[in-house]
Amino acid sequence: MIKLINVSKEYKNGVKALSNIDLNIKKGEFVYLVGSSGAGKSTLVKLLLKEEEPTEGQIYLNQMDITKVRNRKVPYIRRNIGVVFQDFRLLPNKTVYENIAFAMEIVGVPSKEIRRKVPSILSLVDLSRKSSSFPDQLSGGEQQRVAIARAIANNPPILLADEPTGNLDPDTAWEIMKLLSDINGGGTTILMATHAREIVNTMRKRVIAIQEGVIVRDEEKGGYGDEIPDVQKYY
Numbered sequence: 381m382i383k384l385i386n387v388s389k390e391y392k393n394g395v396k397a398l399s400n401i402d403l404n405i406k407k408g409e410f411v412y413l414v415g416s417s418g419a420g421k422s423t424l425v426k427l428l429l430k431e432e433e434p435t436e437g438q439i440y441l442n443q444m445d446i447t448k449v450r451n452r453k454v455p456y457i458r459r460n461i462g463v464v465f466q467d468f469r470l471l472p473n474k475t476v477y478e479n480i481a482f483a484m485e486i487v488g489v490p491s492k493e494i495r496r497k498v499p500s501i502l503s504l505v506d507l508s509r510k511s512s513s514f515p516d517q518l519s520g521g522e523q524q525r526v527a528i529a530r531a532i533a534n535n536p537p538i539l540l541a542d543e544p545t546g547n548l549d550p551d552t553a554w555e556i557m558k559l560l561s562d563i564n565g566g567g568t569t570i571l572m573a574t575h576a577r578e579i580v581n582t583m584r585k586r587v588i589a590i591q592e593g594v595i596v597r598d599e600e601k602g603g604y605g606d607e608i609p610d611v612q613k614y615y
């Protein structure tokens with residue numbers, strides 16, 4: 381489902397963010413990507429979204445080498461991969477309903493289907509009653525649930541989550557993890573970059589640890605790892 385062969389990424393300023401990464405994630409897996417700040421986690425996520433190009437190597441999503449895909453075909457890749465970020469990234473001038481509907485409109489879903497599907501996705505994330513609210517009228521956890529609803533609206537086989545619980549209090553973070561777990565239970569492959577030690581240690585899923593751009597550990601039912609210092613929170 382996700383396969384990286386000898387992938388390296390050096391940014392234009394000479395920073396080598398990833399070096400010779402080999403990785404294979406199968407359909408339906410839930411994988412945590414852990415590592416200190418600056419280890420290369422977000423870079424890996426950006427390569428999978430084709431927001432950045434690798435300097436070397438091949439990246440396969442669903443058997444397709446996305447490094448060979450032309451830029452105008454990028455929307456096709458994005459249909460196969462939903463994404464959630466720490467800072468939610470909802471459209472502030474659109475309601476909850478419209479945020480989800482918009483994600484479907486831009487990939488050409490007919491309006492009749494959008495009208496049918498948005499309510500069921502809202503019910504899945506337990507936000508039916510907030511359908512007409514704007515993002516700034518929602519709590520952080522609710523905003524993240526909308527972001528997840530939007531990410532799965534087009535039924536992508538893969539969901540990437542870049543620190544999805546980073547801005548949430550512990551109880552709300554666990555709610556989000558329950559939701560992601562349920563989505564994974566439905567067959568969606570999930571790759572989640574995180575600093576949430578307790579979550580990783582409790583869930584016991586596959587853990588891939590990166591340090592200075594290199595995979596240093598890949599464990600089934602792994603833990604967060606004592607080698608990684610806790611991030612200091614400045615907010």
Ligand SMILES: Nc1ncnc2c1ncn2[C@@H]1O[C@H](COP(=O)(O)OP(=O)(O)OP(=O)(O)O)[C@@H](O)[C@H]1O
Pocket residue numbers: 391392393395396397415416417418419420421422423424
């Ligand atoms: N656009 C860029 N240009 C140059 N260097 C970059 C760029 N983006 C990231 N880097 C560098 O690449 C390295 C990896 O960064 P990356 O954001 O992937 O780390 P991370 O593991 O996601 O960190 P964090 O946990 O703090 O989000 C760091 O040294 C960072 O400074």
